[in-house]
Amino acid sequence: MGISVIGLNKRYGPVTAIGGVSFDIADGEFVSLLGPSGCGKTTTLRCIAGLEDATGGRISIGGRLVSAPEEGLLVPAHERQIGMVFQSYAVWPHMTVQQNVAFPLSVRGVPTAAATAQVMEALTTVGLGHLAERHPSQLSGGQQQRVALARAIVGKPSVLLFDEPLSNLDAKLREGMRGEIHRLQRRLGIAAVYVTHDREEALSMSDRVIVMEQGRIVQMGTPRDLYRRPNSRFVADFVGKVGLFPLRREAGGWSSEDGTRVVVGDGVAAGTTAIGAVRPENIRLYRRGETGPEANMLAGVVADAQYLGPFTEYVVDVAGASLRAFAQMDLSPGAEVTLGIDPDNLVLLPATEAHA
């Protein structure tokens, strides 16, 4: 049953934080809300959790309607069967690990013996069984976040909600915890909504990603769909590095600014101008005069080169734009090159953003 959100609206006085957001999340599905700061991710999550009262729309959790303010229905947070993990671990310093995790159960009046067993089960699940008597100050950041995770799952919630839970951890720990959270969610088999502004987190953990901008959904899809087939410059840019160059329609086909005929794959452009979008790893560099199997060959000049180990990141001036390209060959700024781009790796985008 998962989660169903229909036409969610949230206003703070005159400010519309969420302007009509709709999505479904299946049981067992892991979905990220991805977008820049202030786009409404946290507000959406808190409306699902019941920590914030929605202004309009309907939210169901596990098939039960929990939020329909226009009908006077707002089920309180503690009756929504959710487990939530915050960025600031929000563990209580004066309580032991075991007391922290037991807290949601004591609020619900679960008898002590049953609660103790459930707490130990949750702590064992997150690998903290041996630290039950410690206080949070005696734990690392990663361990504190695991306490928060145990507290979120101890009441056997029907959905898990995460709000940037890894932002306060260092890079290495963050990668490890990504895997752990994902495996835990799989094992529990319940729906998860994961709020983040970190594209790597969203792409690596999610079954589907919902990209938000200014209180609205601008695109949703599998990580692969979003990365390979963005529908706007905003999404193309937000989910990864991308090169954009202007195209115009001439004599039934597309041409770049220098008049080169360009064959594109999928696209959503209407009208006579558009933007071609290509990922740096999908550009093949050739020394000028050499050629390859790609249907598109664009002449360019290397403007900048940064050696990064596995590859060099080049900036190439080409057809009225600068494109990034990853390549292992060794070229200096000023080198004349040809860029090979397969049509399947070239996406057509609208020249102007509808909402810009």
Ligand SMILES: Nc1ncnc2c1ncn2[C@@H]1O[C@H](COP(=O)(O)OP(=O)(O)O)[C@@H](O)[C@H]1O
């Ligand atoms: N309590 C509040 N009062 C007024 N405006 C708020 C409040 N909380 C959030 N907002 C506004 O709602 C918008 C969305 O905020 P938020 O959901 O926190 O974004 P995100 O989590 O994507 O960074 C922002 O413009 C923010 O300023």
Ligand SMILES: [Mg+2]
């Ligand atoms: Mg937020």
